[in-house]
Amino acid sequence: MIEAIPDLVHHYNHWVSIFLMVCGLYIVVARGNMVKKLVGLTVFQTAVFLLYISAGKILGGTPPIIAEGYEHYANPLPHVLILTAIVVGVATLAVGLGLVVRINEAFGTIEEEEIFERGEQE
Amino acid sequence: MVLLTLLAVVAIGIVRLRNLFAVVILGAVYSFLIATVFLVLDAPDVAMTEAAVGAGIATVMMLAVLHLTKTDESRPRQPQIFPLFVSAVTGAALIYGTLDLPPFGEADTPVHTHVGPYYLSQSIPDTGVPNVVASVLASYRGWDTLGEVVVIFTAAIGVLLLLRRAQRPTRQATRSRRDAP
Incomplete structure (x- = not known):
């Protein structure tokens, strides 16, 4: 249990993102x-966005806007x-919603x- | 970390609720939460886009569709064992995969040593734009952005065609076609 704590801190973002992914998959299926x-x-x-953005973060870093200091x-x-x-x-979502409206009609x-x-x- | 936990709770709410109106509003809450998470993760551009597009435009479109259709979801008829099994297996496999990922937020991982530093160091000399995200989006990878615009254009045409056909008296047409044979 104690050994799992660094894992939890290091991978918390990944695990939440996987949990959300699985939620989405479950809804779709x-x-x-x-x-x-x-x-x-x-x-x-x-x-998936969360997974990518987590990979880009550096602890103690700043947003990628070049500035002095x-x-x-x-x-x-x-x-x-x-x-x-x-x-x-959002473009694909719009097409999907258009299809839903058509199917409903x-x-x-x-x-x-x-x-x-x-x-x-x- | 608190924000991420809140995000997971909202996702459970989205799975459980059957009133689609509530689901869509929770979806907007979810979008704002994840935009805040992006802001914390040093991605202000992405956060702004997610808040405007995910919480704004997507929610408005969903509500418009709910106005045209109905707002309650029917109960599933058979028990949902198989989807639960598929999701659990996928989740377990993905979590097994994360154990090999580098720890969160360290500067010497492969992500940060490949092409990212080039953009960070060359953006000012090459383009004169201090916001590296803007310079990569509009200058280094301008063709990709053009492709993105083409995708949006295609989607707009698709939606227009779908809804244009809907304006004709299709309901009567389909009904008479169904009654004919």
Whole structure:
């Protein structure tokens, strides 16, 4: 138990991010409601962002804006990647929500199981 | 650390709740929390973008869709053993993987010794921009940003096409098509 404490401190960010990732995965697999599935996808995505940003942090560093008197900066590269990923993520989310609206108009429901039943009846 | 724990609690709330309106609002709370975490982790640009895009635009879009559809989720009919099993196995495998990762926040890990220092030292001589994130985004990796804009443009066209078709009297059309055979 005592030996596990440095592990906990060193990997706390990673473990929380993995927990969030697993939450997102569970929502996507287990829940049939499509809006809920999209929220789950967003949670999953954000967990990956957290993993990247954690990798870029240096303890005792500052944000990567060059200024007099500072030596250690956080790594800017993960920040750039994640900025792009956030924007692309919201674009895909918009397309997904558009599809949900269309499905709701065509089937009258956004529950996966009801749509499957409708498909079997026809 | 407290913030991260709070984040995990909010995620559990998102999994458990069945009222989609509450889920979307919790999603906004989650976005703001993670934006704060990004700020603590020295990523102010990412924090601003996440707060504006994740908590702002995404929430507004979700609420608009909920307005067009319904706000309650139906109960699952079969027990949820298999998804739980898949998630647990994935989580265990990933946690096993983190044990080999370098400790958090140290300066001599591979992440910080590869190409990052080049950007940090050359940004001012090359571009004259003190904010390294901005200079990498707009100058060193400008083509990537162009690609990102193309992705957004494509997504906008896709949404427009999807919703444009929805404006036609599709409901009657589909109903008559279903009744015909």
